[in-house]
Every structure is written in C-alpha cells, then in structure tokens.
Amino acid sequence: MSEDTMKLKFLGKIKITGEMKVVTGMHIGASKETVKIGGIDSPVVRDPLTDLPYIPGSSLKGKLRSLSEKTLEKDLFTVSRNPDINLHVCTDKHCEICRLFGSSKKDENTKDQKNIPSRLIVRDMHLLNEDELLNIDTGLPYTEWKFENSIDRISSAANPRQIERVPAGAKFKFELVYDAEEESELKEDITRIQMALKLLEQDALGGHGSRGYGKVEFENMKYTGYPKKYYVSGNESLILENELVDDILSGFIGEKNA
Numbered sequence: 095m096s097e098d099t100m101k102l103k104f105l106g107k108i109k110i111t112g113e114m115k116v117v118t119g120m121h122i123g124a125s126k127e128t129v130k131i132g133g134i135d136s137p138v139v140r141d142p143l144t145d146l147p148y149i150p151g152s153s154l155k156g157k158l159r160s161l162s163e164k165t166l167e168k169d170l171f172t173v174s175r176n177p178d179i180n181l182h183v184c185t186d187k188h189c190e191i192c193r194l195f196g197s198s199k200k201d202e203n204t205k206d207q208k209n210i211p212s213r214l215i216v217r218d219m220h221l222l223n224e225d226e227l228l229n230i231d232t233g234l235p236y237t238e239w240k241f242e243n244s245i246d247r248i249s250s251a252a253n254p255r256q257i258e259r260v261p262a263g264a265k266f267k268f269e270l271v272y273d274a275e276e277e278s279e280l281k282e283d284i285t286r287i288q289m290a291l292k293l294l295e296q297d298a299l300g301g302h303g304s305r306g307y308g309k310v311e312f313e314n315m316k317y318t319g320y321p322k323k324y325y326v327s328g329n330e331s332l333i334l335e336n337e338l339v340d341d342i343l344s345g346f347i348g349e350k351n352a
C-alpha cells in the first residue's frame with residue numbers, strides 16, 4: 095500500500111445528544127437575502143418552514159473547531175473563499191483537528207488537493223421550548239431585539255443598530271455524531287469534543303460575545319454507541335446505551351476484527 099492510499103476504517107458511531115440552554119441573548123445572523131422582518135438591521139437565522147429560530151450545525155461546529163485549535167495552539171491560515179476566516183488546515187490525516195473536523199488543502203509538494211473527511215457531524219439545532227417563548231412580548235416571533243450603539247472612531251458619529259436575539263431561557267436540542275475509525279484515537283477524539291463543549295460554556299456562541307451575548311450551557315448529555323456489528327446484524331441489543339462514555343469506548347475496542 096502506497097503512502098497516500100487512504101484505507102477506510104469503520105468501528106461504528108457514537109451519538110452525543112443533549113440540550114443547550116441559552117443563558118444570555120444569542121445572535122446567530124441570517125444573510126441579508128433571507129430577511130423578512132422590517133426594521134431589524136441584524137436578524138437571526140430562522141427555519142423557512144416554521145419561522146422558528148434555529149442554530150445551524152455549521153455555526154456550532156465552527157465554534158468547537160476554533161476553540162479546539164486554540165487549545166492545541168495550531169497555526170492558522172486564511173481561507174481563500176472567505177478571507178475573514180482563519181482556521182487550521184493541513185494534510186496530515188492523523189492531525190487532532192483535521193481528522194475530527196475535516197480539512198481540504200493542497201499538498202505543498204505534490205500540489206494535489208488533499209481532503210480529510212470529518213469524523214464529526216454536527217446537526218442543526220432546533221428549539222425545544224417554543225411554547226414558552228411564544229408569550230414574550232417583543233413584537234417579534236420567539237425573539238427579542240436589542241439596540242447596540244457603535245461609535246465611528248473617525249467621525250464620532252453614532253451608529254445605532256437593532257440586533258435580533260434568541261432570548262435567555264431558550265432551549266435547543268443538540269446532536270453530534272462521531273464516526274469511530276481508529277481505536278487508538280477514539281478516547282482522544284471524544285475527550286476533545288467534551289473539552290470543546292466545556293470551553294464553549296466559558297466562551298460565546300454567535301455574534302457579539304464580548305458584549306455579553308451568547309452564553310450557553312449544555313445539559314442532560316447522553317452518549318450512545320452504535321458498534322459496526324449492530325449495523326451489520328441489525329440487532330438492537332448491541333447498541334450501547336450506557337451513560338458512561340468510558341463503557342461505550344471500551345465496547346468499541348476489538349470491533350475492528352468483528
């Protein structure tokens with residue numbers, strides 16, 4: 095087998111589910127093209143079918159990635175399609191960041207495009223307690239808005255803007271799915287995900303975090319293991335529904351030859 099052949103391995107999947115509570119008003123912005131509500135300068139992203147605010151999986155995944163990059167003190171690069179975004183990408187398929195979050199980069203020697211598929215899927219997060227939010231009286235469905243005043247440093251002119259927020263108390267269902275591929279990297283990957291979720295609780299999700307927006311807390315976390323032999327046999331008794339993640343991880347050891 096040559097050096098750059100990538101052999102696919104699959105041990106199974108580990109699902110991490112739970113609830114994310116919004117502790118301070120959160121703003122995850124929608125693009126201007128999708129804006130329907132007049133008067134709000136900076137609206138939140140909403141499900142076009144239900145009109146409920148939701149959190150795109152890409153927003154949570156990007157945040158977990160950048161927090162993980164920071165703790166590992168990785169080199170960051172600008173991404174050509176969006177020069178405002180700095181992230182770590184490389185061509186090492188065992189890199190702690192790229193194997194978990196995925197990467198796409200040209201190899202410096204061969205100039206070939208190298209893609210490392212992401213082991214982690216982050217689902218879109220949907221609102222759990224919409225009934226509670228329906229009663230808030232803000233003139234906007236399920237959300238609140240807040241004035242922010244920024245001062246132009248040169249002209250000293252005030253630039254007031256209305257920013258829409260998902261209010262404190264909103265709860266979202268979250269679901270992450272991790273593809274178990276390497277026995278030796280299993281524990282490290284799961285620990286990295288747990289660490290990123292903990293770091294996020296001391297950081298912020300969405301915009302204007304330094305102004306106090308977007309404090310979140312994770313609750314009722316649950317781990318479920320789906321070993322390869324479950325998919326092969328369809329036998330549901332092989333699903334590992336133990337809440338202790340270490341028991342699930344040890345259930346995956348030895349799956350490779352099963």
Ligand SMILES: [Zn+2]
Binds near residue numbers: 183191192
């Ligand atoms: Zn990397």
